[in-house]
Amino acid sequence: xxxxxxxxxxxxxxxxxxxxxxxxxxxxxxxxxxxxxxxxxxxxxxxxxxxxxxxxxxxxxxxxxxxxxxxxxxxxxxxxxxxxxxxxxxxxxxxxxxxxxxxxxxxxxxxxxxxxxxxxxxxxxxxxxxxxxxxxxxxxxxxxxxxxxxxxxxxxxxxxxxxxxxxxxxxxxxxxxxxxxxxxxxxxxxxxxxxxxxxxxxxxxxxxxxxxxxxxxxxxxxxxxxxxxxxxxxxxxxxxxxxxxxxxxxxxxxxxxxxxxxxxxxxxxxxxxxxxxxxxxxxxxxxx
Ligand SMILES: Nc1nc2c(ncn2[C@@H]2O[C@H](COP(=O)(O)OP(=O)(O)OP(=O)(O)O)[C@@H](O)[C@H]2O)c(=O)[nH]1
Ligand SMILES: [Mg+2]
Ligand SMILES: [Zn+2]
Numbered sequence: 190x191x192x193x194x195x196x197x198x199x200x201x202x203x204x205x206x207x208x209x210x211x212x213x214x215x216x217x218x219x220x221x222x223x224x225x226x227x228x229x230x231x232x233x234x235x236x237x238x239x240x241x242x243x244x245x246x247x248x249x250x251x252x253x254x255x256x257x258x259x260x261x262x263x264x265x266x267x268x269x270x271x272x273x274x275x276x277x278x279x280x281x282x283x284x285x286x287x288x289x290x291x292x293x294x295x296x297x298x299x300x301x302x303x304x305x306x307x308x309x310x311x312x313x314x315x316x317x318x319x320x321x322x323x324x325x326x327x328x329x330x331x332x333x334x335x336x337x338x339x340x341x342x343x344x345x346x347x348x349x350x351x352x353x354x355x356x357x358x359x360x361x362x363x364x365x366x367x368x369x370x371x372x373x374x375x376x377x378x379x380x381x382x383x384x385x386x387x388x389x390x391x392x393x394x395x396x397x398x399x400x401x402x403x404x405x406x407x408x409x410x411x412x413x414x415x416x417x418x419x420x421x422x423x424x425x426x427x428x429x430x431x432x433x434x435x436x437x438x439x440x441x442x443x444x445x446x447x448x449x450x451x452x453x454x455x456x457x458x459x460x461x462x463x464x465x466x467x468x469x470x471x472x473x474x475x476x477x
Contacts, residue, residue, distance in 0.1 A: 192206035262285045263339065271373065275314070382401060387400050
C-alpha cells in the first residue's frame with residue numbers, strides 16, 4: 190500500500206494511508222543508499238511486514254526544516270517578540286525561490302503592534318515584488334478568516350523562527366490540534382524552541398506542516414544563489430551583461446537599472462546587499 194509520511198519520531202514513521210495512520214520503520218537498505226525517508230515523502234509500505242520499502246521520487250526537498258513534496262511555503266514572522274525582520278523574510282523568500290516553491294508572508298501578533306506605518310511599509314515592499322502579505326492575531330483572532338483559503342488542497346510548510354507563532358496559528362485555524370506553544374523569552378530575545386519535529390497535519394484537503402523554528406544563522410545561502418534567486422531578480426538576472434553578475438559593482442546590470450528607475454524597492458535591495466555581504470561564494474573562482 191502507498192501513503193504519505195506525516196511524522197517521524199524515534200526512528201518510526203507515521204504514514205497516512207487514505208486517512209488511516211500506520212506506524213512503520215524504514216528498511217535498513219535506505220541508509221546504505223543514502224536515502225532517508227522524510228516527512229512529506231510518498232512511500233510504499235509492505236502489506237505484510239509494514240516496513241517502508243520504497244520512497245517515490247520527490248517534487249522537492251528542503252534540508253531545513255527536513256520536509257519533502259510541499260507546494261507552498263508560508264513564511265511566518267511576528268510584528269513584535271520577536272521583531273519583524275526584513276532580512277529574515279528575504280532570506281526565506283530566496284530559499285523558497287531556489288526550491289521552486291511559492292511563498293507568501295503571514296505577520297502575527299497584530300495585537301502587540303500599534304505602529305501601523307510599519308505594516309503598510311511591509312505590505313508595500315512585498316506587493317511591489319508580487320508577494321502577498323497577510324496580518325493576523327492569534328490572540329484576538331483578527332485576520333484568520335482571510336487566510337483559511339490559503340491552505341485548501343495545498344501541502345503547506347510553515348517556516349519561521351522560534352516564537353513567531355507557527356503552532357499558535359495552527360491552533361487558531363483548527364483548535365482541535367492543540368499544538369503545544371511556548372513563551373517568547375525577553376531575556377533570551379527568542380522563542381524557546383517548543384516544536385521539535387516536523388509534522389504534517391491534515392487540513393482542508395491538504396496538509397499543514399508545523400516545523401521547528403530556526404534562526405537566520407542556520408540557513409546558509411551562497412552569494413551566487415542570492416544573486417539569482419533573490420525576490421524579483423529572476424527575470425532581470427538573465428539580462429545582466431555579466432552572466433555571474435552579483436548586481437553590486439558591475440556595469441550594465443539590469444537589477445541596478447531597475448533600482449535607479451524606482452522599479453525595484455530600495456528596502457529589498459538594501460537587504461540584498463547585507464545578505465550578500467554576510468554570505469560566501471559557492472564558486473571560489475569568482476572571489477575577487
Ligand atoms: N499576543 C500574541 N501572542 C501570540 C500570537 N501568536 C503566538 N503568540 C504567542 O507567542 C508565543 C510563541 O508561540 P508558538 O506558537 O509556540 O511559536 P512557534 O513559532 O510555534 O515557536 P517554535 O515551536 O519554538 O518554533 C506563545 O506564547 C504564543 O501564545 C499572537 O498573534 N499574539
Ligand atoms: Mg511551534
Ligand atoms: Zn546584475
